[in-house]
Amino acid sequence: MTSLMPLTTVFPGLVWLMAALALVQGLRRAALWRVGAAAPVAWLDGLVKLPKRYLVDVHHVVARDPYASRMHAVVAGGLLAASILTALAILPPIAGFRPYWFVVALAFGVTAVGSLLVGARRYPAKQKRLSAGRFQILPFLLVAYAVGGTATALLLAFGIGGVFAPLALALAAAGGLGLAFEVRHGPMRHAAAGALHLVAHPRPGRFEGRPDTALQPLDLDAPRLGSEMPADFTWNRLLSYDACVSCGRCEIACPAFAAGQPLNPKRLIQDLVAGLSPAEPAYAGNPYPGGRPAQGERGALAGLIGPDARIHPDTLWSCTTCRACVEECPMMIEHVDAVVSLRRHQTLERGALPEKAVGPVTELRQSGDPGGRPLSARTDFAAGVDLPVMADRQQAEVLLWLGEGAYDLRYGRSLRALIRLLREAGVDFAVLGAEERDTGDLARRLGDEATFQALARENIATLQNYRFERIVTADPHALHALRNEYPAMGGRYTVIHHTAFLLELIRAGKLNPVRLPDLSVTYHDPCYLARYNGETEAPRAVLDAIGVSRSEMARSGKRAMCCGGGGGAPVSDIPGERRIPDIRMAQAAETGAGIVAVACPSCTAMLEGVTGRTSEIRDIAELLLQAVEAGR
């Protein structure tokens, strides 16, 4: 009996020791976040909402991989339950109650099962998207802790002592202290940083069910613009990068990675993590395509971007800002914000735009259009079509925002179809004509915040002169800027995408399309509509209203793959092994549909440009017009 008494103290003591070690290791890492800039954090609100954010929002993402979801529930749930139950046993009344130890043993047993599930993803062969390195030791630590813990608890439950007890305890201690040690640099960091990240998330709106996707405005009077080094990020962004669990879900979603361009979002986040401290162990996942080795100085004040720094500028400019990585990240990391923040420094402070992007951005700044075309030529596509202009009308129910696509010959066809539909439905609408400037979307994604803000101010001043109820646009990029990013600049409008507006007109009986069941259609979701604005239903409902036979691509809706047209990627034109639109068209071809329906000028241009394409590219408005005209 005497030999048993210490064990009931030593075993809970071990868990307390683990907690202390984890705390020390965590604090050592957390000290680094303090180099970051200050950020407003609603602590209390975040803490209260932490369980919901974890159980609902995080789980929603994790559950897309059912195996990982089950594995994590079992291993994390078991680990937490077993550790807390054991820790409580430091109280003698609990420790002396033998059935309690059965419960503890059960919890450890569950953890052990979970540990085997963790191991099965890595042995005999590791899943490709996962990182190796310290992550490969994780299953062993888990198994040691869980099996050691189960054995110890069972010994206590049955009241058996002897030589087994120290052995079991030693096994649990090796595993448990190992796990706690890993909180600083290893896999277990994701648990501590992840929980804190959920509390102090820089975009709390994400958890309120609305798409919180607008880029945050940059104070152009700040002493330094954008992020050059880790210390330029806010502390909670540094924290968020530490939450990365190297699962590689972002990597397999990234179109630039798939195209063999030198970008891997996981590697990018890990470079931000490693850039903060020279003590960080080496990265052990897939490299940036092209295999550039990590190099350059590290530390809070070391430059992150440059041909000789950790992150090559080409990596930065390959991103299409499609948000697929953000959508897939179970740790709720905001990759696009990081990319744009780094781009802002490159563009605003160093004038280091990619060579090919300099022209369009300069034209945007000087003439309000990236092609340097006369603003009055924006309506040329509508030659021969009666297009009411706001300057003559002063007011209209609907302001039709044309966007840059209006200059494009191919896209002009889509816009003409839209205009004819609006006429058919008797909509009272007008355009700004020569008064419409670019929204500044391109400049903003490429980091030129100054040009974006100047254009936004000019457009807002123009819009102030007219009375209208809503803005309708066929360009999701313009929609995102006007709806989500102009409010911070002082312009608040009700902005609606043309597909949603057309659906309204159909439902109100103002458009009467016939059914076209002979057309086989697959719909390609634009990133800036689906992921940035959560709108995936209206375009599909319009297609269903005209009764086409509709099939879905493997990646669709909010998980659709980008066409390669966003974020200034087409003007930066960073070379890869393949082209993103080719990959996307191949995915569309898998459905066997004869028509790929689009709802965005960039998608139209990118997908039309694919050579050897077998399916047609048609805007939703063009298909609807066909159905409406067939009915006459």
Place this chain on the structure above:
Amino acid sequence: MTIVVLLSAGRHPVSGAPVLPRMEAQAIRIAASLGEAVGLHAGPDAEAVREALGLGLTRIEHIALPEGLDPVPALSARLAALAPDLVLAGRRSQGGAESGVVPYALAEALDLLLIPDVVAVSGGADTLTLDQSLGRGALRRVSVRGPVLATVHPDAAAPHAYAFGKARRGAVELVGAAATGVDVPQAIVEERPYRRRPKLVKGAPTGGSAAERLKAATGEGGSAAKGRLLVEPDPEEAAREILAHLRQIGVLAGPTKSNS
């Protein structure tokens, strides 16, 4: 080495917005590749040329002149004081308050060598090597000793990107206002940017893929399809056909009657 870039208050050729003329932005890129350079502007307002600070200059000297006054005397006085090794300027106006004559007037006033249409400059204070464009991609390399004034050709390397942060940090210094000068004769014509109007092509196809529309527009299935197909013709006949076709589309002149 002292380098001066002459800056003018230009206008964007399409939008008419006040901008730094492109060739002067190119001149700044050339200057920045050689060393520290200073911008020089004479005119009523320096705001117009502030953009140059974001393109590679860190300092601009501004000579305040009333509107409409000839800047050449003020500029030549300041250039004489600075005694630069290299002066770079744009080659012609793109529609604002700039002129292609000013560099020539300055070269004459200061008795400087002027090398026009330069696309690249290398070298140091004693010898400069300038690549001069002769049009259509032809270049001539010139080496000069002593100070030189060069005008920049549009074929020079494209301007650097504008860096808002650098523009913020750069300085504009007011240097002595030279009040003397002659009025520039004012032109009494109205200027408007040229703009092409859209044309509706009658009978142009509106549907189909881009490839089909191109086919229709370039006449495949149209006039070109009316050509004759010769299968394994003898060389004489083939040559005759080709010549006949070239004459028909106006590439070759009509047959000469040399054998008669």
